[in-house]
Amino acid sequence: MSEYTAVCNASSRDVIGARIDGDSVELAARSYGEHKMETYLDPTKARTFARGILALADEIDGGEAKPADTRPKVGDKLLVLEDHPRHCPVVKGDVITVAGTDYDHDGTDCVRFYHEGDTYAWFIPLTAVEPADPAVPAPAPKVGDRVRVTLDDDVVRTGEYVGKVGVLLRDHGAGPGNRYKVQFGDGSGPHGDKVNGTWCVRDVEVDDEPTPTEAAPEQSAHARFIEEAKALLSDVEYDAASLATVAQFLADGE
Structure with a gap:
């Protein structure tokens, strides 16, 4: 022995x-x-x-090794596996963006997400979702791109802008807080106007599909000048200020 x-x-x-x-x-x-x-x-x-x-x-940590937490985190994209889990307004095949986590909620691991136009963060159990297929990564949004809001401000008017489509005006880079500034409509309204104003949000995705109300979309003058400025600057690196300056130059010359 x-x-x-x-x-x-x-x-x-x-x-x-x-x-x-x-x-x-x-x-x-x-x-x-x-x-x-x-x-x-x-x-x-x-x-x-x-x-x-x-x-x-x-003088090292000799405790029991903790397994890595592989559960979804804020910002992850998840594929919905069934219709209306826990009465959520989603169906099988929808993709949601995690806005918050609520693990051990009533004994169940859940994540929270915003549905388009809702200010309520819905609970959905992990048993009803799986990671969205990462095989084809979504293109990274660039200033001037048409984008859809997936996560808006988590303090002010949370959920009101999720699903809205606009033009990306500014990217502040990775970090805490709201990374992107988005313009909606023709940009003629004040900051906070959901129709023709701007708003700062946490995350967006490039939107290549026209909305149902845009069967024959007609660009606003501002959006058109932004697109023309992007084309002129396509061979050089540029930031939001440079893009706006060239767009304004084109507008003044029309």
Whole structure:
């Protein structure tokens, strides 16, 4: 039978040993050869104890390794697998964008998402979704692209802009807060006007499909100048300010 022992630094006559005893690990202390005490641990507790000793000796985390959390996170795209799970306004085949997580909700892991035009974040269980096919990554939105809002401001007027389509005016880059500024309609309205104004949002996707009300879409003058400016600048790197300057130059010359 294998036994592992450790001898005290102060006295070689004081020893602690560990060995298997049936289904348990026995820890026993002896002094001057005389048995003093023993403790019995099941294998799980013995492993935790051993890792704790390693942590004390090496100053590293010797705790139980935690499995990686592979559950969806905010911003992930998920494919809906059934019609109207938990009465959500989605059907099989729809793709949603995770706006929040609510794990262990009533004993069920759920994520939350906004449906078009809703300000309520719907709960949908993980059993009703799976990661959307990543085989063909969506094109990254660029300033001037026609985009659809997938996640809007999570503090002010949350959900009101999800699903709306507009033109990407500015990309602030990755980081906390609202990354994108989007113009809706012809841009003649103030910031916050959902018809012809602008709004800052967390995430967008490139929208190549006309909406049902745009059977014969007619670009506003501003959008047309933006498109012409993009074409003129296609061979060089440009930012939102440069694009806007060229668009304004074209507008002034018309």
